Amino acid sequence: QKEVEQNSGPLSVPEGAIASLNCTYSDRVSQSFFWYRQYSGKSPELIMSIYSNGDKEDGRFTAQLNKASQYVSLLIRDSQPSDSATYLCAVRTIYNQGGKLIFGQGTELSVKP
Amino acid sequence: GAGVSQSPSNKVTEKGKDVELRCDPISGHTALYWYRQSLGQGLEFLIYFQGNSAPDKSGLPSDRFSAERTGGSVSTLTIQRTQQEDSAVYLCASSYRDGPTFLEAFFGQGTRLTVV
Numbered sequence: 001q002k003e004v005e006q007n008s009g010p011l012s013v014p015e016g017a018i019a020s021l022n023c024t025y026s027d028r029v030s031q032s033f034f035w036y037r038q039y040s041g042k043s044p045e046l047i048m049s050i051y052s053n054g055d056k057e058d059g060r061f062t063a064q065l066n067k068a069s070q071y072v073s074l075l076i077r078d079s080q081p082s083d084s085a086t087y088l089c090a091v092r093t094i095y096n097q098g099g100k101l102i103f104g105q106g107t108e109l110s111v112k113p
Numbered sequence: 114g115a116g117v118s119q120s121p122s123n124k125v126t127e128k129g130k131d132v133e134l135r136c137d138p139i140s141g142h143t144a145l146y147w148y149r150q151s152l153g154q155g156l157e158f159l160i161y162f163q164g165n166s167a168p169d170k171s172g173l174p175s176d177r178f179s180a181e182r183t184g185g186s187v188s189t190l191t192i193q194r195t196q197q198e199d200s201a202v203y204l205c206a207s208s209y210r211d212g213p214t215f216l217e218a219f220f221g222q223g224t225r226l227t228v229v
Contacts, residue, residue, distance in 0.1 A: 031214070031215070032214065032215055032216075034217060034218070042222075043204055043220040043221065043222050043223050044156070044204075044220050045220070046217050046218070046219065049216070049217050051214065088155070088156065090218075092215050099144050099161065099163050099208075099210070099215045100158070100161050100169055101146055101158075101161070101206070101208075101215075101218055102158060103148070103155055103156040103158070104155065105154070105155035106155050
């Protein structure tokens with residue numbers, strides 16, 4: 001079982017719709033959770049961080065965390081063509097000295113005008 | 114200060130040669146990570162440094178790969194006797210630790226390594 005799993009996609013949504021991206025993780029004691037966006041040929045850029053159960057909203061983005069289900073998601077409201085990118089889920093595991101940051105394989109999102 | 118800085122941006126080397134990739138993290142960030150990303154693939158964890166603790170080297174793919182971090186700041190990833198399968202983008206990231214909590218990690222622009 002991979003430590004962090006995402007559907008590879010591609011996920012295609014029409015402009016203005018809600019895009020829902022999902023991620024599961026295997027280490028029950030994981031502490032911190034992050035969503036990154038990566039455009040083709042560029043390095044990942046941070047979108048959201050979430051540390052406790054529940055929802056966290058930032059503009060058009062909402063991160064949701066459920067530690068009991070070991071599940072984290074990202075909702076993008078009013079999707080725009082400029083949101084088309086690969087979205088990476090990252091989980092910080094805690095063991096040994098702690099802090100190792102593990103990424104999922106990413107979900108490719110395509111927003112159609 | 115400035116963001117994470119990596120050099121060189123691009124490196125073309127001949128098979129069998131050694132290469133060194135440099136990462137200069139954000140000032141004050143105690144954690145530093147190296148990842149490798151092959152074309153169309155996800156981020157493969159290589160090595161992680163936290164302060165003065167022993168690094169987590171569990172992701173290094175072979176003993177040809179090594180990394181060091183001097184003075185808790187700049188890090189160098191060295192690949193000896195490069196092979197064509199080492200061709201990839203090598204990404205460095207750094208983050209700050211606030212007590213027990215590791216905050217967000219920020220990436221450099223990466224080094225694109227091509228082994229010919």
